[in-house]
Amino acid sequence: MLVVNQNEVAELLAMESCITVMESVLKDLSAGQAVQSLRQVLPLHQGNLIGLMPGFLKGEEVAGAKIISVFPSNHGSGLPSHQGLVTLFDSSTGVLKAVVDGQKITAIRTAAVSAVATRYLARKDAEVLAILGTGEQAKSHLEAMLLVRSIREVIVWSRTLAKAKDFQAEMSRKYGVDIIVAESVQEAVRPADIICTVTASTEPVLKGEWLKSGVHINAVGACRPADRELDSETVRLAKLYVDRLESAHNESGDYLIPLKEGVITSGQIIGEMGELISGSIEGRTTADEITLFKGLGLAIEDLAAANFIYNEAIRLQKGIEIAF
Incomplete structure (x- = not known):
């Protein structure tokens, strides 16, 4: 062994x-x-x-x-x-x-899966990245996003401003990319072409009213039925893709809560990333569509x-x- x-x-x-x-x-x-x-x-x-x-x-x-x-x-x-x-x-x-x-x-594979979703769903000209959270997944997601899109600006938000500034200093040195610290989530996501939510929050931190058209979202922080990072409007506005349907139906509060509220139906999920990769379902069809990948992490x-x-x-x- x-x-x-x-x-x-x-x-x-x-x-x-x-x-x-x-x-x-x-x-x-x-x-x-x-x-x-x-x-x-x-x-x-x-x-x-x-x-x-x-x-x-x-x-x-x-x-x-x-x-x-x-x-x-x-x-x-x-x-x-x-x-x-x-x-x-x-x-x-x-x-x-x-x-x-x-x-x-x-840490590595979670960000790598988000990178796969970004490669298939984000606009080709996406260049502004917002990261909500500053932990290990924030760092790995920054690395992964830089590999699949030409990012010219990164905006980071944390509940603790000092952590966001530490992230800014460390990651800008490591990758040579321009990183801006936002004082609010709204400030962070307003200009974003790609948003990665990598927080430990159990309540929504991202609201649909803040999203610009054409944005792609990777939501990977919440992994239990009662927990979510996204409000129901965010999910309603988006074409939703998941890593596994069975997992989403049993574990994803980001999906299950707006479903229970009646804000969305089960048809909100377009399908699994594997189906998108194989070409059996469609991905982004217009530049204005909002796309959302909900990752729960798979065995x-x-x-x-x-x-x-x-x-x-x-x-x-x-x-x-x-x-x-």
Whole structure:
């Protein structure tokens, strides 16, 4: 069994490679070549939880699961909100091949999936990016968006102004891009061509009345039925795409709450990203359409990332081999 730690995951899973891997596995999922069970969630105290996410990649002959803790209460403590691991089994023999750090996989693959959605749904001339939130996902989403669109300006918002300024200083140095700190969400999103919501909020931070025509939104912060980052008007205005229909119908407050309110119908969801990639459903058809990708995070994304990391680790002789 190979053990791959967090530093090695960051070394072996480049964002550009991960975008390619995510595009492929999302297509496989919608085509039935990748299989997963709905995330099992064990609630803990103070809104924290443990999640179990099993899946099977038929073409790669690997199966496994991610076990992840989601602790929103860690924000401000210096500890990450998402911690865990991904197990990788040979599906033909049942042999445990690897255990891979799950925190860094989550950070990279979540942004990579948003990049896939942006590549297919955002306007080709999109150049102003708004990021709501300043945590690990904000950083990885900035990296990912820069790879799929020619971004000339980034606007960042945080509930804590000091965190937004720290993000501005660190990321502008790292990527050489112009970053502006906004004092309100409205100020951040008004000029935006692409919006990434990566907050820990359980109540809407983004309102539909603030959106300009033609914007594309990646909403990935909320992953429980009672939680949302978007108000109902935002969802009503948008062509909605999801990573997995089953997950959206069971886990996405951003979709379920406006559905319950009667603001939208089940027909609001155009389909899955895998269907869009394969060309079986349509994407953006006009420059003025508002498009929305709601990402919840999928087991097959973690497995595909872990399998890529495992193969790279074998090739480059990374990781620690442990008799098990």
